[in-house]
Amino acid sequence: MTPLDQVNLSELPSKNTRLEQTRLLLQEALTSFEPGRVALSFSGAEDVVLIDLVQALGLKVDVFSLDTGRLHEETYQFIDTVREHYRQPIEMLYLDPAGVQTLVKEKGLFSFYRDGHGECCGVRKVAPLRSKLAKLDAWITGQRQDQSITRGNIPLREEDTNFAGSSAERQPSALIKFNPLSEWTSADIWNYIREHEVPYNALHDQGFVSIGCQPCTRSVGPFEHERAGRWWWEEATKKECGLHSQNIINVVQA
Numbered sequence: 518m519t520p521l522d523q524v525n526l527s528e529l530p531s532k533n534t535r536l537e538q539t540r541l542l543l544q545e546a547l548t549s550f551e552p553g554r555v556a557l558s559f560s561g562a563e564d565v566v567l568i569d570l571v572q573a574l575g576l577k578v579d580v581f582s583l584d585t586g587r588l589h590e591e592t593y594q595f596i597d598t599v600r601e602h603y604r605q606p607i608e609m610l611y612l613d614p615a616g617v618q619t620l621v622k623e624k625g626l627f628s629f630y631r632d633g634h635g636e637c638c639g640v641r642k643v644a645p646l647r648s649k650l651a652k653l654d655a656w657i658t659g660q661r662q663d664q665s666i667t668r669g670n671i672p673l674r675e676e677d678t679n680f681a682g683s684s685a686e687r688q689p690s691a692l693i694k695f696n697p698l699s700e701w702t703s704a705d706i707w708n709y710i711r712e713h714e715v716p717y718n719a720l721h722d723q724g725f726v727s728i729g730c731q732p733c734t735r736s737v738g739p740f741e742h743e744r745a746g747r748w749w750w751e752e753a754t755k756k757e758c759g760l761h762s763q764n765i766i767n768v769v770q771a
Protein backbone atom coordinates (compact mmCIF):
# COMPACT_ATOMS: atom_id res chain seq x y z
CA MET A 518 0.00 0.00 0.00
CA THR A 519 1.40 3.39 -0.93
CA PRO A 520 0.73 6.58 1.06
CA LEU A 521 -1.58 7.55 -1.81
CA ASP A 522 -3.98 4.82 -0.72
CA GLN A 523 -4.14 5.76 2.92
CA VAL A 524 -6.75 8.51 2.90
CA ASN A 525 -9.55 8.78 0.37
CA LEU A 526 -10.29 12.49 0.32
CA SER A 527 -13.55 11.98 -1.56
CA GLU A 528 -14.86 10.12 1.50
CA LEU A 529 -14.09 12.89 3.95
CA PRO A 530 -17.16 14.24 5.75
CA SER A 531 -18.73 17.04 3.72
CA LYS A 532 -18.54 19.41 6.69
CA ASN A 533 -14.80 19.55 6.19
CA THR A 534 -13.80 22.90 4.86
CA ARG A 535 -10.88 23.38 2.52
CA LEU A 536 -8.83 24.46 5.50
CA GLU A 537 -9.61 21.24 7.37
CA GLN A 538 -8.87 19.25 4.24
CA THR A 539 -5.50 20.96 3.98
CA ARG A 540 -4.70 20.23 7.62
CA LEU A 541 -5.56 16.56 7.12
CA LEU A 542 -3.42 16.33 4.05
CA LEU A 543 -0.45 18.00 5.77
CA GLN A 544 -0.83 15.61 8.67
CA GLU A 545 -0.85 12.68 6.26
CA ALA A 546 2.17 13.98 4.37
CA LEU A 547 4.22 14.59 7.51
CA THR A 548 3.38 11.38 9.34
CA SER A 549 3.40 8.82 6.51
CA PHE A 550 7.09 9.01 5.68
CA GLU A 551 10.36 8.50 7.50
CA PRO A 552 11.91 11.68 8.93
CA GLY A 553 13.95 13.41 6.27
CA ARG A 554 12.08 11.73 3.39
CA VAL A 555 9.44 14.44 2.89
CA ALA A 556 10.00 18.18 2.47
CA LEU A 557 8.20 21.36 1.53
CA SER A 558 9.30 23.42 -1.45
CA PHE A 559 9.24 27.08 -0.48
CA SER A 560 9.21 30.18 -2.64
CA GLY A 561 6.04 32.21 -2.29
CA ALA A 562 3.06 33.34 -0.26
CA GLU A 563 1.29 29.96 -0.44
CA ASP A 564 4.31 28.16 0.98
CA VAL A 565 4.39 30.38 4.06
CA VAL A 566 0.71 29.61 4.63
CA LEU A 567 1.70 25.93 4.61
CA ILE A 568 4.55 26.52 7.08
CA ASP A 569 2.13 28.46 9.31
CA LEU A 570 -0.40 25.60 9.19
CA VAL A 571 2.25 22.98 9.91
CA GLN A 572 3.44 24.86 12.99
CA ALA A 573 -0.15 25.40 14.17
CA LEU A 574 -0.61 21.61 13.98
CA GLY A 575 2.43 21.16 16.21
CA LEU A 576 4.28 19.33 13.45
CA LYS A 577 7.71 19.87 11.92
CA VAL A 578 8.61 20.02 8.26
CA ASP A 579 11.87 20.18 6.32
CA VAL A 580 11.84 23.19 4.00
CA PHE A 581 13.99 23.87 0.96
CA SER A 582 14.12 26.75 -1.51
CA LEU A 583 15.83 27.18 -4.87
CA ASP A 584 18.36 29.99 -5.13
CA THR A 585 18.68 30.55 -8.85
CA GLY A 586 21.14 33.41 -8.42
CA ARG A 587 18.62 35.70 -10.18
CA LEU A 588 16.13 36.39 -7.38
CA HIS A 589 15.07 39.88 -6.25
CA GLU A 590 16.73 41.32 -3.16
CA GLU A 591 13.23 41.47 -1.63
CA THR A 592 12.88 37.71 -2.10
CA TYR A 593 16.12 37.00 -0.24
CA GLN A 594 14.91 39.29 2.56
CA PHE A 595 11.57 37.48 2.59
CA ILE A 596 13.23 34.06 2.90
CA ASP A 597 15.20 35.28 5.89
CA THR A 598 12.13 36.89 7.45
CA VAL A 599 10.29 33.57 7.23
CA ARG A 600 13.27 31.74 8.71
CA GLU A 601 13.33 34.08 11.71
CA HIS A 602 9.57 34.47 12.17
CA TYR A 603 8.94 30.72 12.37
CA ARG A 604 12.41 29.68 13.61
CA GLN A 605 12.22 27.43 10.57
CA PRO A 606 15.46 26.17 9.00
CA ILE A 607 15.38 26.64 5.23
CA GLU A 608 17.79 24.67 3.07
CA MET A 609 18.90 26.70 0.06
CA LEU A 610 19.50 24.66 -3.09
CA TYR A 611 22.01 26.17 -5.48
CA LEU A 612 22.20 26.02 -9.25
CA ASP A 613 24.21 23.61 -11.33
CA PRO A 614 27.47 25.63 -11.74
CA ALA A 615 28.81 23.72 -14.75
CA GLY A 616 25.48 23.97 -16.56
CA VAL A 617 25.12 27.70 -15.85
CA GLN A 618 28.72 28.37 -16.90
CA THR A 619 28.23 26.63 -20.21
CA LEU A 620 24.90 28.33 -20.91
CA VAL A 621 26.15 31.83 -20.05
CA LYS A 622 29.41 31.38 -21.94
CA GLU A 623 27.61 30.27 -25.08
CA LYS A 624 24.43 32.37 -24.96
CA GLY A 625 24.88 35.17 -22.42
CA LEU A 626 22.89 36.10 -19.35
CA PHE A 627 19.53 36.77 -21.01
CA SER A 628 19.10 33.96 -23.55
CA PHE A 629 15.65 33.16 -22.13
CA TYR A 630 14.21 36.25 -23.86
CA ARG A 631 15.25 34.79 -27.22
CA ASP A 632 15.14 31.02 -26.73
CA GLY A 633 12.47 30.59 -24.06
CA HIS A 634 13.07 29.97 -20.38
CA GLY A 635 13.48 26.18 -20.49
CA GLU A 636 17.26 26.01 -20.78
CA CYS A 637 18.02 28.52 -18.04
CA CYS A 638 15.37 27.10 -15.68
CA GLY A 639 16.84 23.70 -16.43
CA VAL A 640 20.25 24.51 -14.96
CA ARG A 641 19.17 26.98 -12.29
CA LYS A 642 16.05 25.20 -10.99
CA VAL A 643 15.35 21.76 -12.38
CA ALA A 644 18.83 20.24 -11.91
CA PRO A 645 19.13 21.16 -8.19
CA LEU A 646 15.51 20.12 -7.59
CA ARG A 647 16.12 16.77 -9.26
CA SER A 648 19.08 16.13 -6.96
CA LYS A 649 17.01 17.06 -3.92
CA LEU A 650 14.00 14.94 -4.88
CA ALA A 651 16.25 11.94 -5.43
CA LYS A 652 16.63 11.88 -1.62
CA LEU A 653 12.90 12.15 -0.89
CA ASP A 654 9.81 9.97 -1.03
CA ALA A 655 7.41 12.91 -1.09
CA TRP A 656 7.34 16.66 -1.46
CA ILE A 657 4.81 19.34 -0.66
CA THR A 658 4.05 22.30 -2.91
CA GLY A 659 1.87 25.42 -2.67
CA GLN A 660 0.41 25.07 -6.18
CA ARG A 661 -3.19 26.21 -6.69
CA GLN A 662 -5.61 25.31 -9.49
CA ASP A 663 -6.56 28.92 -10.17
CA GLN A 664 -2.96 30.08 -10.66
CA SER A 665 -2.86 29.35 -14.39
CA ILE A 666 -4.19 27.31 -17.28
CA THR A 667 -1.43 24.75 -16.64
CA ARG A 668 -2.58 24.22 -13.04
CA GLY A 669 -6.35 23.89 -13.53
CA ASN A 670 -6.39 20.14 -12.83
CA ILE A 671 -3.89 19.91 -10.01
CA PRO A 672 -5.01 17.19 -7.57
CA LEU A 673 -4.52 17.34 -3.81
CA ARG A 674 -1.92 14.66 -4.20
CA GLU A 675 -0.46 12.80 -7.11
CA GLU A 676 2.37 10.59 -8.19
CA ASP A 677 5.16 12.78 -9.51
CA THR A 678 6.01 11.02 -12.73
CA ASN A 679 8.27 13.87 -13.82
CA PHE A 680 10.86 13.38 -11.05
CA ALA A 681 10.07 9.80 -10.03
CA GLY A 682 13.07 8.43 -11.84
CA SER A 683 15.47 10.62 -9.89
CA SER A 684 16.42 8.01 -7.33
CA ALA A 685 17.77 4.50 -7.61
CA GLU A 686 17.07 4.17 -3.87
CA ARG A 687 13.37 4.77 -4.28
CA GLN A 688 12.62 2.43 -7.16
CA PRO A 689 10.02 1.10 -7.67
CA SER A 690 8.12 3.15 -5.07
CA ALA A 691 6.44 6.31 -6.29
CA LEU A 692 7.48 9.84 -5.54
CA ILE A 693 4.41 11.48 -4.02
CA LYS A 694 3.61 15.14 -4.55
CA PHE A 695 1.19 16.81 -2.15
CA ASN A 696 -0.59 19.98 -3.25
CA PRO A 697 -2.62 20.75 -0.09
CA LEU A 698 -3.69 24.19 -1.35
CA SER A 699 -4.76 23.07 -4.81
CA GLU A 700 -8.39 24.00 -4.19
CA TRP A 701 -7.67 27.31 -2.47
CA THR A 702 -8.24 30.54 -4.37
CA SER A 703 -5.94 33.54 -4.36
CA ALA A 704 -8.48 35.28 -2.09
CA ASP A 705 -8.33 32.34 0.37
CA ILE A 706 -4.55 32.69 0.57
CA TRP A 707 -4.58 36.44 1.14
CA ASN A 708 -7.40 36.24 3.68
CA TYR A 709 -5.36 33.68 5.61
CA ILE A 710 -2.22 35.84 5.38
CA ARG A 711 -4.06 38.88 6.76
CA GLU A 712 -5.94 37.00 9.49
CA HIS A 713 -2.85 35.18 10.73
CA GLU A 714 -0.35 37.99 10.12
CA VAL A 715 1.76 35.74 7.93
CA PRO A 716 4.90 37.41 6.50
CA TYR A 717 4.92 37.97 2.74
CA ASN A 718 7.29 39.22 0.05
CA ALA A 719 7.48 43.06 0.00
CA LEU A 720 7.17 42.92 -3.81
CA HIS A 721 3.47 42.11 -3.40
CA ASP A 722 2.96 45.70 -2.22
CA GLN A 723 4.49 46.90 -5.51
CA GLY A 724 2.01 45.13 -7.81
CA PHE A 725 3.81 41.79 -8.10
CA VAL A 726 1.56 38.75 -7.65
CA SER A 727 3.37 35.59 -8.81
CA ILE A 728 7.07 36.10 -8.10
CA GLY A 729 9.96 34.21 -9.65
CA CYS A 730 13.39 35.38 -10.85
CA GLN A 731 13.94 39.12 -11.28
CA PRO A 732 14.47 39.15 -15.08
CA CYS A 733 11.43 36.93 -15.67
CA THR A 734 8.89 38.59 -13.36
CA ARG A 735 7.01 41.86 -13.73
CA SER A 736 4.16 43.47 -11.85
CA VAL A 737 0.64 43.00 -13.24
CA GLY A 738 -2.23 45.41 -13.77
CA PRO A 739 -5.60 45.23 -11.98
CA PHE A 740 -7.32 43.08 -14.62
CA GLU A 741 -4.40 40.85 -15.58
CA HIS A 742 -4.11 37.24 -14.48
CA GLU A 743 -1.56 36.66 -11.72
CA ARG A 744 0.72 34.53 -13.95
CA ALA A 745 0.72 37.25 -16.65
CA GLY A 746 3.76 38.70 -14.89
CA ARG A 747 5.83 35.54 -15.36
CA TRP A 748 7.68 34.95 -18.68
CA TRP A 749 5.27 37.45 -20.23
CA TRP A 750 6.86 37.02 -23.66
CA GLU A 751 5.76 33.35 -23.81
CA GLU A 752 2.41 31.62 -24.32
CA ALA A 753 0.28 30.88 -21.23
CA THR A 754 0.45 27.12 -21.84
CA LYS A 755 4.26 27.18 -21.43
CA LYS A 756 4.41 29.03 -18.12
CA GLU A 757 5.94 26.31 -16.01
CA CYS A 758 9.62 26.27 -15.15
CA GLY A 759 10.17 22.52 -15.21
CA LEU A 760 9.45 22.05 -11.51
CA HIS A 761 5.86 21.24 -12.37
CA SER A 762 6.15 20.37 -16.06
CA GLN A 763 3.79 17.44 -15.41
CA ASN A 764 1.10 20.17 -15.41
CA ILE A 765 1.90 21.03 -19.02
CA ILE A 766 1.59 17.38 -20.03
CA ASN A 767 -1.79 17.27 -18.29
CA VAL A 768 -3.00 20.35 -20.18
CA VAL A 769 -1.85 18.97 -23.51
CA GLN A 770 -3.62 15.66 -22.83
CA ALA A 771 -6.87 17.28 -21.55
Ligand code: SF4
Nearest residue numbers: 634637638641730733
Ligand atom coordinates in the same frame (compact mmCIF):
# COMPACT_ATOMS: atom_id res chain seq x y z
S1 SF4 B 1 12.93 32.13 -14.21
FE1 SF4 B 1 14.23 33.17 -15.73
S2 SF4 B 1 16.19 33.66 -14.73
FE2 SF4 B 1 15.07 32.21 -13.42
S3 SF4 B 1 15.89 30.24 -13.97
FE3 SF4 B 1 14.07 30.52 -15.24
S4 SF4 B 1 14.72 31.52 -17.16
FE4 SF4 B 1 16.43 31.64 -15.65
